[in-house]
Amino acid sequence: MRAIRRERRTHPHPSSRWRRSGGQGTMAFTVILAALALVAASCGKSTSPTASSSPTIFSTVQPPSGSQTTGGTVTWAEGPSATPNYIFPIASSSYFSVTNLSQLQALLYRPLYWFGNNYTASVDYDYSIGQAPVWSNDNKTVAITLNAYKWSNGETVTGRDVLFFYNLLKANTSSYGAYVPGYFPDNVASASASGQTVTFTLKQAYNPTWFLYNQLSEITPLPLAWDVTGAGQAAPTGNATNAPDTTPAGAKNVFTYLDGLSKNTATYANSPVWSIVDGPWTLSNFTNTGEADFVPNPNYSGPQFGAPKATLAKFEELPYTSEPAEMNVAKTGPNNLTIGWIPSAQVPQTASVLAKGYNAYKFFTYSINYFELNMHNPKLGPVFRQTYFRQAFQELVNQPGWDTAFQHGTAVPTYGVVPTVIPNPFADTTETARPFPFPFSVSKASQTLSSHGWKVSTDGRTPTTCQSPGTGPTQCGASIPAGTALEFNLDYQAGPVSLDQEMKDLKSEAAKVGVILDLTTHPFDNVISTATQCTAGDAKCNWTAENWGGGWVYSPDFYPSGEELFATGAVSNQNNYSDPTADALIQATTTAPTSTAQTLLNEYQDYMQQQLPVVFQPNVAGNPVPGGLTIVSKKLGGFSVNAFSYITPETYYLTQ
Amino acid sequence: LVGFVIRRLGQAIIVLLGLTFLTFFLEHLLPGSVARAILGVRASPAALAAFTHANYLDRSLLLQYGHYLSQLLHGNLGFSYRLNRSVWAVLRDELPRDLVLVGSSLVLAVVIAVPVGVAQAVRRNGLVDYTATGVSFLLYSMPSFAFGLILIQIFSIQFRLLPPEAPQQPSVNGMLLHPSGLALPVITLTLISYALFSRYMRSSAIDALAQDYIRTARAKGLPERLVLWRHLLRNSLVPVATLVGLSLPAVFTAGLIVEQLFNFPGVGLQYFLAAEQTDYPVMLGITLLVGLATVLGNLLADVAYAVLDPRVRYS
Secondary structure, three states: OOOOOOOOOOOOOOOOOOOOOOOOOHHHHHHHHHHHHHHHHOOOOOOOOOOOOOOOOEEOOOOOOOOOOOEEEEEHHHHHHHOOOOOOOOOHHHHHHHHHHHHHHHHHOOOHHHHEEEHOEOOOOOOEEEOOEEEEOOOOOEEEEOOEEEOOOOOEEOOOHHHHHHHHHHHHHHHHOOOOOOOOOEEEEEEEEOOOEEEEEOOOOOOHHHHHOOOOOOOHOOHHHHHHOOOOOOOOOOOOOOOOOHHHHHHHHHHHHHHHOOOOHHHHHHOOOOOOOOOOEEEEEOOOOEEEEEEEOOOOOOOHHOOOOOOOOOEEEEOOOOHHHHHHHHOOOOOOEEEEEEEHHHHHHHHHOOOOOOEEEEEOEEEEEEEEEEOOOOOOOHHHHHHHHHHHOOOOOOOHHHHHHHHOOOOOOOOOOOOOOOOOOOOOOHHOOOOOOOOHHHHHHHHHHHHHOOOOOOOOOOOEEOOOEEEEOOOOOOOOOOEEOEEEEEEEEOOOHHHHHHHHHHHHHHHHOOEEEEEEOOOOOHHHOOOOOOOOOOOOOOOOEEEEOHHHHHEOOOOOOOOOOOOOOOOOOOOOOOOOOHHHHHHHHHHHHHHHHHHHHOOOOOHHHHHHHOOOOOEEOOOOOOOOOOOOOOOOEEEOOOOOOOOOOOEEEEEE | OHHHHHHHHHHHHHHHHHHHHHHHHHOOOOOOOHHHHHHOOOOOHHHHHHHHHHHHOOOOOOHHHHHHHHHOOOOOOOOOOOOOOOOOHHHHHHHHHHHHHHHHHHHHHHHHHHHHHHHHHOOOHHHHHHHHHHHHHHHHHHHHHHHHHHHHHHHHOOOHOOOOOOOOOOHHHHOOOOOHOOOOOOOHHHHHHHHHHHHHHHHHHHHHHOOOHHHHHOOOOOOOOHHHHHHHHHHHHHHHHHHHHHHHHHHHHOOOOHHHHHHOOHHHHHHHHHHHOOOOOHHHHHHHHHHHHHHHHHHHHHHHHHHHHOOOOOO
């Protein structure tokens, strides 16, 4: 229930600080003006810049114009109907989103380790509470010393706060969105805290980099003031041995209490619980429409350890119901929206938006984009399990062409399981230097199918069929009977224009080699929930190909080792891909010592590029805003981009 | 009349139950699992199972529907796992804002359409009639999103006279403090509704003008102003009353396009998103609301008949 309503804002909303070029007009005046303007428009007159001019799209942040000021309000556009709605850092899958984690929680409650600053996919110790982890016991024990950050209630952030997070997580794993059975916290044998240090003893040795990037990355220290099971209770001290979180039952009760509080979004801005922060911001206003306003945390201790303190007076995240709604506001200029985005489909309008005082950027997230073929489909699963078929199918995907024709240059092709467009230490430089082995080539796809026992049809209507069943090198493959036809359903997300164009192009190209695609569309949620793990006998295993338009963002599993995606039975291995070599390589990357870890990761990504466990498609720009170009006011300084869409408005300043 | 109203309300309950039943089962025909849709691709099997159980989704459809009705009888409309808010909170927060937006548009449309329709009828086939007819056809044939975009382009982007988005304040009072933000969405909805209402009004008034009682009133020497006001207007309003009554559900749904275009999160948008994102509780809650509005709108139209035309009697 929403008990508190805010009738007035402490600062006016864009609607109320609307800047007019003239005085208050009467309705009669505006109606007359509308009529005149319509006439003018019909005569082809326009004072707007034409969209045909070529705007400059930057890939690095440009310096602002003017001199730096202190204070002011920066407004930032949330994604359409993607507003923050969960504040407690242990978010269940329902609320485990970039919106909640990166754009709400991380501003208030700093993660133990901060990743992705300066558009690189690596850890940033200046912004992290934890110092570099120290490994011992043959990589089975890791000790982390925390910088002495302060909570806003005056207490110090200690190792006990990390232990508090660990205890809550351990007792409530099924309620945590990033939980993977067998991994953190299951892989921890014991944990202890002493002063500023927390120590984890692990059940086996792990690759230290992997453990930092994929396991410790999930931790957010929590204030002991939250270690209660109800309102009005006294919080335990750091030394208390009977604190609620120290028993599984107590930890469950604490979690239930905090989760319940987090379900009351109306109380976020005034909650005595959520107002205890160690991050650079506190929440000053949170509306039921999804607007989140932040003001600087006056007690922020980050500057002592290298993290900047906010100089803005306020940072506002504004909700938008649709892409056109956001674009309409952006077209009125940076006075009404400081940071926004231009959707891919509207990129041709970029010049008219930039003319209002913005710079446009093409920034990506640390992600790959793909769609999936169900390898357990009773009829076509055996075909999809053939590596040669997946290679041939990949050759029907014209990634560069799609970017040019449908994404208006806002995308990059996906060529492997490790992202390459953002600088990162994990991509195999040899692999990125050589051409993609399966570029768009209908003739090569046709040749591949023919050489594996298929009678390729080229009339565009009749499907290609298997005429040489068997497991030989020139035969169709195991469990594929003669006469099997390459005709199947490809279901994709309804709505995005560019995705629709891409899938229709794929249908057209595939038909040239007799791969007949029956296209259907469904809402995103239906597509994503249809693409689910299954066995051939299940009714839910009838799906053949599902494309939800996005692939996988490596966050908060920042190390691209694929144990969640491509290992046999992995939680997000929706299309039931299974390969013993891939499994062994994935296992090796997670457990190898530092000296061999990158070599093994290179081996893994090279192998997967040949395997093509999923169908790669172009990765669309959009960071830290939704898909398309990022637009930033020319009067905004200190803007930077994080590879994982975290935002750092504490570095922003306005100029005059 | 009282008996009539009671009977209609009784029928309304049956209609509402039927509506929720149909909505519930039709939505379940969509492919995919609700748990996977809500929890996303990262969800573990344990999390999926826990969500499914907690939300009664592992029971048969009939049991799920029975559970929903049982909760409904206890005044619990459910909790939206997508919005992290109770359905009641969603309706309570967004309905008043919708009522202001669409309600004011409806009233304005009627206020403009009725005199224009009458004027067209009285000056039939004259300049006024042709002009108003042309404007009505233009507005009626124009999709609301296109009309809204044109208004934004002219008033917000070109001349910077009005904001391109509705007031963002979460309460009605807050909205009313910034009326300039309401101008474009209200104008968009008003003019499109006006086009329809004025056509009906014109047609109805033309019919009424040919009636004997109008000729008699004029023959008696009654001034034209009184003829129009006392005899023509009242009798011409019956079809418009029907239209207005049937427009009541539109308060909750017709604003969808306008809500999207003018950044005005309302009930229509929530319904659209709930249907897309398999958010059953919100969808069923709004279905109930729209159903109720439909029944009430019809009821009001019927009552308006009786008031406007004493010859209409219900027993």
